[in-house]
Amino acid sequence: MARLSTDIIRFRIAIAAQLGANPGAILAAAGLPEDTMEGGPEFIDEAVEWRVWRAIVEQTGRDDIGLICGDRLPTQAMTLLGYVMANAPSMRIAIEKCCAYQRIIGDTMGLAIEKGERTSKIWLEQWSEWHDALRYTVDVMMAVVPSWASANAAAPIRPLRVGFLYERPADVAPYEAIFAPAPVTFGSAESYQIYDNDALDQPVIGANIEMFGYFEEKAQGLLNAYEARDTFTFKTRRRILDGLKGTTPTVDEIASALAVSVRKLQDALAQEGTSFSHLMNETRCDLAKGYLKDGQVGKAEIAYLLGYSEMSVFSRSFKKWTGLTPSEFETQNRG
Numbered sequence: 001m002a003r004l005s006t007d008i009i010r011f012r013i014a015i016a017a018q019l020g021a022n023p024g025a026i027l028a029a030a031g032l033p034e035d036t037m038e039g040g041p042e043f044i045d046e047a048v049e050w051r052v053w054r055a056i057v058e059q060t061g062r063d064d065i066g067l068i069c070g071d072r073l074p075t076q077a078m079t080l081l082g083y084v085m086a087n088a089p090s091m092r093i094a095i096e097k098c099c100a101y102q103r104i105i106g107d108t109m110g111l112a113i114e115k116g117e118r119t120s121k122i123w124l125e126q127w128s129e130w131h132d133a134l135r136y137t138v139d140v141m142m143a144v145v146p147s148w149a150s151a152n153a154a155a156p157i158r159p160l161r162v163g164f165l166y167e168r169p170a171d172v173a174p175y176e177a178i179f180a181p182a183p184v185t186f187g188s189a190e191s192y193q194i195y196d197n198d199a200l201d202q203p204v205i206g207a208n209i210e211m212f213g214y215f216e217e218k219a220q221g222l223l224n225a226y227e228a229r230d231t232f233t234f235k236t237r238r239r240i241l242d243g244l245k246g247t248t249p250t251v252d253e254i255a256s257a258l259a260v261s262v263r264k265l266q267d268a269l270a271q272e273g274t275s276f277s278h279l280m281n282e283t284r285c286d287l288a289k290g291y292l293k294d295g296q297v298g299k300a301e302i303a304y305l306l307g308y309s310e311m312s313v314f315s316r317s318f319k320k321w322t323g324l325t326p327s328e329f330e331t332q333n334r335g
Contacts, residue, residue: 002128003043004106009052010037011077012140015069021059029055046108050133057136064174066139071147071178073140081105084219085204087212091153092200095122095145101219103226108137111145119160120200123192127238130290135166138191143178145193153202159195163188166294187296232258232268236276240283248307251276285321288314292330299326 014037017023027036030051032044044052056065075082081101088094095113102110113122124141142164149157159182162175168186169175175184182193239257243249254276255265269275284306291302303314318326 002046002106002108004046004049004108005079006036006040006042006044007077007079008105009044009049011073012052012056012065012069013037015072016056016060016065019060019062019065019068021056026052026055026059029058043106046128046131049108049137050131053133053136063169063171064139066136067143067174067178069136070140070143073144073148075148075152079105080215080219080222084212084215085148086152087207087209087215088204089207089209089212090200091149091157091202091204092120094152094204095149095200097216097219101223104219104222108134109141111141115197118197120195120197121192122195123190124165126241129286138164138166142191142193146179149200152204152206153199154205155199155202157195157199157202158182159193161185161194163190163192165189165191167296187294189296231272232265233272233274233279236265236269237279237283240280241287244283244287244306246304246307248280281317281321284317288318288326289322289329289333292326293333295330299330302326 009032013021013023013026016026023037024034027034030048032048032052033040053066057063062068075086078085081098081104084097084101085094088097092113092115095111099111099113108128109124109126111122112125113120122145124138142162146157146159159179162179162182162184164175164184164186165188166186172184172186179193235258236254239254240249243253251262251265255262258265260268266276269279288302288306291297291305292299297305299314300311303311306314308314308317315326318324318329322329324332
């Protein structure tokens with residue numbers, strides 16, 4: 001199961017408290033101990049994160065709470081990752097290191113960056129099953145990029161274009177304020193931002209190259225230790241998610257990507273109580289439900305994205321997984 005640094009949870013609750021929320025009520029609603037704001041476990045799992053978001057939204061009445069948290073996220077709230085970024089030679093390298101070491105603070109979703117001839121694209125990768133409450137996590141991660149970047153560069157860093165995966169909210173004013181003057185669209189294929197290359201190549205104010213090397217070494221050590229504890233179930237599911245983009249990754253391809261034999265992968269999955277075919281079906285089902293709930297992709301395109309050559313095969317598989325046809329599921333979940 002995906003998890004998130006408790007430091008990040010504490011920060012979100014603290015921001016909610018600034019807006020009038022009762023931290024104790026949020027903790028109680030999320031099923032967390034009363035002393036969580038002072039200590040507790042290093043990480044919480046994704047189900048707790050969902051409950052915290054729901055409680056925060058209910059307590060504050062603010063549907064833009066994710067944007068607020070992202071806009072106010074300080075370096076220290078990102079723990080070791082924040083110190084790596086604060087000492088990076090340039091803003092681009094800071095973002096690249098955020099992408100590389102994201103998992104040391106959580107693995108619900110992460111950032112990715114790609115440099116083009118004149119502009120760079122930064123987008124979010126979904127690493128776990130989608131849940132409606134994760135919309136607020138998307139908002140945090142989208143808002144923190146221009147906010148943190150502008151606060152740590154000599155000249156403000158503003159996006160040229162911004163797109164969100166989910167449907168247009170009732171009030172778009174907070175989005176327009178955070179990302180101005182960039183146009184903001186909703187119902188995009190992914191949540192992304194476009195930046196001018198020159199803006200991202202600015203140096204980070206106050207960066208210390210020696211400290212950058214020190215903190216990066218520590219971050220790499222943490223990442224290595226965490227990845228060494230990854231289950232084959234997690235690693236296989238993540239590889240399947242990466243590969244389901246119009247093609248169907250095979251067990252041979254996944255085993256090769258994980259640098260193990262097919263036999264070892266199958267045996268490891270069996271020991272963890274699952275199988276490659278089960279993970280393939282589970283991942284396809286989760287993706288299909290997400291696409292259908294979002295309503296931005298047609299059913300024929302969903303079938304293609306999930307690696308089905310015929311719509312009828314996808315429909316039969318979906319009904320086997322859920323007991324509903326894609327159309328029935330869509331109707332039930334989109335009102």
